[in-house]
Amino acid sequence: xxxxxFLIRRVLTGIVVLWAVASGTFFLFFARPxxxxxxxxxxxxxxxxxxxxxxxxxGLNQPIMTQxxxxxxxxxxxxxxxxxxxxxxxxxxxxxxxxPTASLVVGGVILWLIAGLGVGILSATRARSLxxxxxxxxxxxxxxxxxxxxGELLIVAVFVPLNQxxxxxxxxxxxxxxxxxxxxxxxxxxxxxxxxxVQAAIYTRLMRGQLLTTLGEDYIRTARAKxxxxxxxxxxxxxRAALTPVVSQLGIDIGQLLGGVVVIEVVFGLQGLGQxxxxxxxxxxxxxxxxxxxxxxxxxVVANIVVDLVYTVLDPRVRIA
Amino acid sequence: MxxxxxxxxxxxxxxxxxxxxxxxxxxxxxxxxxxxxxVGESGSGKTVLxxxxxxxxxxxxxxxxxxxxxxxxxxxxxAQLRRIRGARIxxxxxxxxxxxxxxxxxxxxxxEMVRAHEASxxxxxxxxxAVDLLGRVGIPRPEQRVHDYPHQFSGxxxxxxxxxxxxxxxxxMIIADEPxxxxxxxxxxxxxxxxxxxxEESDTALIMITHDLGVVADIADDVMVMYAGRAxxxxxxxxxxxxxxxxxxxxxxxxxxxxxxxxxRLRPIPGQPPSLINLPAGCKFHPxxxxxxxxxxxxxxxxxxIDAVADHGSACWLPAEAAGVGASAEKLREQAVRExxxxxxxxxxxxxxxxxxxx
Numbered sequence: 001x002x003x004x005x006f007l008i009r010r011v012l013t014g015i016v017v018l019w020a021v022a023s024g025t026f027f028l029f030f031a032r033p034x035x036x037x038x039x040x041x042x043x044x045x046x047x048x049x050x051x052x053x054x055x056x057x058x059g060l061n062q063p064i065m066t067q068x069x070x071x072x073x074x075x076x077x078x079x080x081x082x083x084x085x086x087x088x089x090x091x092x093x094x095x096x097x098x099x100p101t102a103s104l105v106v107g108g109v110i111l112w113l114i115a116g117l118g119v120g121i122l123s124a125t126r127a128r129s130l131x132x133x134x135x136x137x138x139x140x141x142x143x144x145x146x147x148x149x150x151g152e153l154l155i156v157a158v159f160v161p162l163n164q165x166x167x168x169x170x171x172x173x174x175x176x177x178x179x180x181x182x183x184x185x186x187x188x189x190x191x192x193x194x195x196x197x198v199q200a201a202i203y204t205r206l207m208r209g210q211l212l213t214t215l216g217e218d219y220i221r222t223a224r225a226k227x228x229x230x231x232x233x234x235x236x237x238x239x240r241a242a243l244t245p246v247v248s249q250l251g252i253d254i255g256q257l258l259g260g261v262v263v264i265e266v267v268f269g270l271q272g273l274g275q276x277x278x279x280x281x282x283x284x285x286x287x288x289x290x291x292x293x294x295x296x297x298x299x300x301v302v303a304n305i306v307v308d309l310v311y312t313v314l315d316p317r318v319r320i321a
Numbered sequence: 322m323x324x325x326x327x328x329x330x331x332x333x334x335x336x337x338x339x340x341x342x343x344x345x346x347x348x349x350x351x352x353x354x355x356x357x358x359x360v361g362e363s364g365s366g367k368t369v370l371x372x373x374x375x376x377x378x379x380x381x382x383x384x385x386x387x388x389x390x391x392x393x394x395x396x397x398x399x400a401q402l403r404r405i406r407g408a409r410i411x412x413x414x415x416x417x418x419x420x421x422x423x424x425x426x427x428x429x430x431x432x433e434m435v436r437a438h439e440a441s442x443x444x445x446x447x448x449x450x451a452v453d454l455l456g457r458v459g460i461p462r463p464e465q466r467v468h469d470y471p472h473q474f475s476g477x478x479x480x481x482x483x484x485x486x487x488x489x490x491x492x493x494m495i496i497a498d499e500p501x502x503x504x505x506x507x508x509x510x511x512x513x514x515x516x517x518x519x520x521e522e523s524d525t526a527l528i529m530i531t532h533d534l535g536v537v538a539d540i541a542d543d544v545m546v547m548y549a550g551r552a553x554x555x556x557x558x559x560x561x562x563x564x565x566x567x568x569x570x571x572x573x574x575x576x577x578x579x580x581x582x583x584x585x586r587l588r589p590i591p592g593q594p595p596s597l598i599n600l601p602a603g604c605k606f607h608p609x610x611x612x613x614x615x616x617x618x619x620x621x622x623x624x625x626x627i628d629a630v631a632d633h634g635s636a637c638w639l640p641a642e643a644a645g646v647g648a649s650a651e652k653l654r655e656q657a658v659r660e661x662x663x664x665x666x667x668x669x670x671x672x673x674x675x676x677x678x679x680x
Contacts, residue, residue, distance in 0.1 A: 228433070
């Protein structure tokens with residue numbers, strides 16, 4: 001009952017957030033004269049008459065509030081409108097371009113969690129060992145590598161040599177899971193690694209710090225005094241408690257991720273949402289921009305709800321309310 | 322035969338600042354079903370001493386012997402020690418809020434202990450045992466409370482749960498490390514009563530670590546007073562309370578509020594316990610001692626028997642007759658101090674007086 005109530009409330013607030021974000025973007029657009037958009041569409045040499053014609057066609061000549069009501073009406077019907085430039089439906093564009101981005105995010109997150117948590121746990125349980133020091137150096141390197149550098153390095157050092165020697169599994173561009181898991185992972189592996197490197201470094205530090213703190217707690221001493229095996233002390237008692245802050249960090253990171261994957265999409269030629277959004281921003285393509293912003297905002301809202309739910313499962317002291 | 326016989330146990334920790342000499346040659350015995358109270362200020366080595374016995378002091382240099390039920394605990398491998406921890410020697414810690422895992426149900430934590438040592442116990446058996454144990458330590462409606470998390474328990478109930486856990490495998494010995502320090506005064510008495518009652522039922526030996534002589538008076542058979550990693554005084558409860566010999570023990574007794582010794586005014590022991598890295602020369606208590614003799618400054622007294630009949634030991638240079646807290650014993654101490662001063666210090670003073678050019 002409380003769970004249903006919680007979900008209803010969070011979804012309703014989420015909708016309010018989405019409405020606010022969409023409206024904000026909408027009005028921000030009109031901070032600039034609409035002529036600039038029309039100018040871009042009509043070309044450099046267009047006469048004022050042509051430009052006015054374009055403005056009328058796009059409906060930008062109507063009062064802003066009228067346009068806003070139209071926009072909201074369409075939004076309520078789930079229609080995000082049509083691109084100013086290609087006349088393509090924004091819904092279709094998002095449907096087409098979401099899979100590469102989603103593939104990238106899902107795979108990248110899984111990869112960085114495995115690497116970050118794994119190395120973090122090993123470092124914490126062997127604090128100040130050679131492994132710990134080595135991983136600290138790697139973490140520093142990972143943290144100081146911009147995503148585009150990692151991506152280019154991977155292309156030069158992995159993709160090119162492998163393909164020159166006839167190993168064609170690793171590819172750029174996008175292939176969906178429907179084309180076979182082998183093709184999908186081959187195409188996505190390098191993007192996943194690029195996305196994961198920096199984040200894995202952050203999560204290694206986070207996990208190491210959290211686990212070291214936890215292992216100093218009294219209840220870990222109790223677990224040892226109970227005669228439990230060291231493995232059980234560390235995993236069942238230590239890691240379990242260290243995980244809660246990691247989960248809340250993950251919620252924040254996933255929410256912000258959609259904006260951060262653009263670079264990787266460009267480097268590896270993935271036709272994803274990020275690339276589309278950047279192009280739309282350059283062109284002042286309002287419907288596409290709002291579509292992207294809404295998807296990104298929905299991502300944050302959903303990630304937050306999921307994290308709150310997971311949190312209540314992880315920590316019994318937290319109640320959903 | 323004693324259940325636990327510790328002989329000349331030394332524990333030190335190498336650190337960047339120097340070697341921390343936490344325990345320096347301590348010997349004691351615990352008889353089956355009896356209670357030994359270990360008393361001392363924080364930093365006196367009482368916790369390190371007992372944690373060493375069950376192998377919970379990683380990185381320490383350990384010397385000596387600790388024979389428990391026929392085997393020397395200090396010679397056991399980690400795997401062998403693990404089988405003893407919890408099953409045959411269990412521990413109750415000071416702060417029950419932080420000592421229980423906040424994310425697991427109380428019953429689960431007790432059952433986990435059972436299953437760690439009894440591979441044959443099924444989940445359900447272990448759960449039933451947990452319910453039974455919670456009932457034994459006086460938690461109402463145990464079959465429901467077994468599903469609670471520690472934060473749903475009050476402080477006293479949490480400590481009861483810790484005690485239930487310690488009792489789970491009917492250990493021969495329980496180490497209680499300041500089990501009542503973090504609790505309200507009224508709850509303290511309940512917990513001590515419970516420990517006494519359970520000890521009578523199960524004939525378990527108990528080592529009660531505390532800085533509170535009042536707790537010892539309630540519960541202990543024998544008492545060891547520790548100071549700076551050594552036993553300052555050791556004897557039966559009666560000897561420690563009524564025939565105390567070591568000035569440190571006396572100081573502890575005088576700092577108990579409302580005790581008969583501290584008539585109308587508390588007399589705290591001046592100063593701080595010494596750093597375990599840089600221990601003073603001679604008797605480690607001499608900088609704080611009101612009865613200091615010349616000898617105390619340069620030579621550390623051994624723990625010697627000061628009673629011909631019973632096994633009452635004190636590590637102090639004062640004469641054996643100075644034992645006790647009455648006025649006559651006090652007079653004897655003062656006299657010893659005056660006579661003691663006729664040693665080195667007086668000789669130096671006389672030498673200076675005899676040859677004025679040196680001064």
